[in-house]
Every structure is written in structure tokens, then in C-alpha cells.
Amino acid sequence: MIDLRSDTITRPTPPMRRAMADAQVGDDVFGDDPTVLALERRAAEILGKEAAAYMPSGTMSNQVAIRAHTEPGDEIVIEATAHSYFYETGGPAALAGVMCHLIPGERGIFTGDQVRAALRPRNVHFPPTKLVCIENTHNRGGGSVWPLERIAEVAAVAREAGLAMHLDGARLWNASVAAGIPERQYARHFDTVSVCFSKGLGAPIGSALAGTAAFIGRARRFRKMFGGGMRQAGIVAAGALYALEHHRERLAEDHANARRLAQGLAGLPGIELDPPTVETNIVIFRVTASPAPALCGRLKEAGVWMLPRDDENIRAVTHLDVNRAEIDEAIGIIGRVMRG
Numbered sequence: 048m049i050d051l052r053s054d055t056i057t058r059p060t061p062p063m064r065r066a067m068a069d070a071q072v073g074d075d076v077f078g079d080d081p082t083v084l085a086l087e088r089r090a091a092e093i094l095g096k097e098a099a100a101y102m103p104s105g106t107m108s109n110q111v112a113i114r115a116h117t118e119p120g121d122e123i124v125i126e127a128t129a130h131s132y133f134y135e136t137g138g139p140a141a142l143a144g145v146m147c148h149l150i151p152g153e154r155g156i157f158t159g160d161q162v163r164a165a166l167r168p169r170n171v172h173f174p175p176t177k178l179v180c181i182e183n184t185h186n187r188g189g190g191s192v193w194p195l196e197r198i199a200e201v202a203a204v205a206r207e208a209g210l211a212m213h214l215d216g217a218r219l220w221n222a223s224v225a226a227g228i229p230e231r232q233y234a235r236h237f238d239t240v241s242v243c244f245s246k247g248l249g250a251p252i253g254s255a256l257a258g259t260a261a262f263i264g265r266a267r268r269f270r271k272m273f274g275g276g277m278r279q280a281g282i283v284a285a286g287a288l289y290a291l292e293h294h295r296e297r298l299a300e301d302h303a304n305a306r307r308l309a310q311g312l313a314g315l316p317g318i319e320l321d322p323p324t325v326e327t328n329i330v331i332f333r334v335t336a337s338p339a340p341a342l343c344g345r346l347k348e349a350g351v352w353m354l355p356r357d358d359e360n361i362r363a364v365t366h367l368d369v370n371r372a373e374i375d376e377a378i379g380i381i382g383r384v385m386r387g
């Protein structure tokens with residue numbers, strides 16, 4: 048089975064497992080797990096922030112950030128298909144008690160003017176707007192990379208209005224490799240940045256939230272409140288630390304594989320795909336011959352596992368556990384199924 052469902056399906060590599068097995072650990076709730084502390088220091092350093100907190104998941108990292116930036120009844124400005132809004136099970140409403148002011152994006156990317164138009168007058172009738180969220184790369188946008196100037200434009204509007212900026216950088220590593228821009232150059236436009244170790248980097252568990260020391264101190268309280276205080280977490284943090292040091296640069300291979308897959312699929316009957324839209328490791332294509340869920344079922348039986356994104360579109364994601372030869376094999380299988 049060639050599994051292209053997500054970049055989260057990877058298994059730890061043998062050296063990653065060894066790093067985990069050998070990890071020094073302590074009780075992280077008491078703040079004395081040396082491996083977690085080392086991971087947090089390293090993540091903060093890469094992102095150019097004062098501090099970071101290790102989180103069990105990207106969802107918790109985003110939701111802790113939203114909670115820590117706001118008070119119940121506040122409003123946040125977020126793109127309509129952003130993961131933190133679309134896929135995090137109502138977290139902003141349930142956990143932070145905030146309203147989401149949705150902005151439609153172009154492949155997940157929006158403009159400073161759109162943020163300006165979303166701002167509320169500051170008076171007693173309206174919820175106070177507190178935060179703007181950006182996702183880079185954008186998952187439902189098809190792994191799209193935010194141009195740095197566009198981030199700066201949005202940040203300028205947010206600053207002028209006194210709003211904080213949060214980056215869901217679950218795949219910031221991919222954006223950085225694709226654009227050739229260091230993570231910290233993206234991060235400097237944001238008060239807080241969430242990154243994931245369990246996606247393209249291939250670690251089994253965990254994310255980090257980075258920001259000022261004071262903000263991360265407040266975030267730690269909500270992490271505990273949401274049930275994210277972990278004990279000998281160094282075991283899993285060691286996998287994340289290994290991934291951070293060894294698996295960032297290789298993301299270029301995943302991107303090349305995604306482009307190769309896109310080029311292979313673009314000419315097939317019943318598939319609509321514009322290869323230049325594939326910027327990182329996510330390939331989204333439209334199917335015209337049969338509903339996407341039914342086609343995914345047939346493709347899975349034939350040996351390629353992908354997920355329908357909706358009735359018309361299928362998503363394939365390249366990752367550490369799929370190589371170029373398997374991509375070629377996948378193109379062959381999909382071609383045979385499409386030609387009937």
C-alpha cells in the first residue's frame with residue numbers, strides 16, 4: 048500500500064527510535080525533563096523567540112495560543128478554511144469562548160485590506176477584536192506558501208489596530224524549505240508561532256508554541272488546564288528533537304515527489320490538476336469521472352491510499368515514508384484505474 052493520506056502517518060526511523068530510547072527524562076509538569084527543556088530551547092532558537100512550550104498536538108498548541116491571547120467574548124480574525132477554525136472541533140468557541148470573524152482566502156491566503164474590513168469599531172456593541180491567525184503552509188489551501196510581503200502587509204494592519212498575530216506553522220518547515228526563507232524570518236511577524244514535529248518532520252508526537260517568555264508562561268497554565276501537562280515527555284520530545292535536527296532539509300525531497308506526482312496525474316483522463324499549484328508536499332486534484340470518495344475506495348483497493356477532500360477533490364500528501372519509486376508506482380496505478 049502506498050499511503051498518501053497525510054504526512055502524519057510516518058513511523059519513527061531507527062535512529063529516531065534510538066534517540067527516544069536513550070532520552071534522559073524527568074517530570075515535565077515540574078519543569079525538570081531535560082530533553083523537553085532542550086527541545087523547547089531549540090524550537091525557540093530556530094523561531095527567534097524567547098521561549099517555547101512543548102505541546103501534545105498542533106490542535107492544543109493553536110487552541111492554547113487562542114485562549115492565551117484572548118478572553119471569552121473577544122473576536123479573532125481567521126481564514127474560513129484555516130485548520131484552527133475548520134478542523135479543531137469548535138475549539139475557539141468551546142475552549143476560549145471567542146467569536147471567529149472569517150475571511151475567505153485565495154488558497155488560504157488573504158490580504159491586509161481584508162483584515163482591515165473585518166475590524167470592528169471599538170464600542171460597546173461589538174466584541175473586541177484581539178487576534179489575527181495565519182496558517183503557513185495552508186493545509187486546505189493545498190500546501191500553499193504565504194509570500195513574506197503578504198504576511199508583513201497583514202501584520203502591519205494588525206499592529207496598527209493593536210491586534211496580536213498568531214501563526215499556525217504546523218508546516219512552517221515546508222514553507223521555509225520551499226521559499227528558501229528561514230523560519231525565524233516568518234516568525235518575526237508574529238507574537239506566537241505553533242509548529243508541529245509530527246507532520247513533515249516525521250516525529251511521532253508533539254508540537255511547540257513559541258513566543259515571549261511572559262506569554263509562554265501564561266500559555267503553560269492553559270496547557271495544563273486543557274490536559275496537556277505531560278510527565279516523562281522527554282521520551283517523545285527526543286524524537287521531535289531528532290526530527291528537528293535531521294529532517295528539515297530533506298523536505299525538499301517531499302516537495303519534488305509532490306511535483307512529480309502532480310505532473311504524472313495532470314495528463315490522466317478524469318483528473319484536473321494544474322501542476323504549478325503544487326508548492327510543497329500537498330497535491331489536491333479534481334476528479335470529473337466519479338465522486339471522489341468512490342474513486343478513493345477503488346484506488347485504495349488498487350494500492351494507493353488517498354483521502355477525498357470533498358465530493359470532487361482528492362488530496363495526496365508526500366512524506367518521509369514514501370520515496371520517488373513509490374510515487375512513480377502510484378502514478379502507474381492511478382493511471383490504470385482512471386483508464387478503467
Ligand SMILES: Cc1ncc(COP(=O)(O)O)c(C=O)c1O
Nearest residue numbers: 104105106107130182186215217
Ligand atoms: C495546518 C494544521 N494545523 C494544525 C494541525 C493539528 O495538528 P494535530 O493533528 O497535531 O492536532 C494540523 C493537522 O493536520 C494542520 O494541518
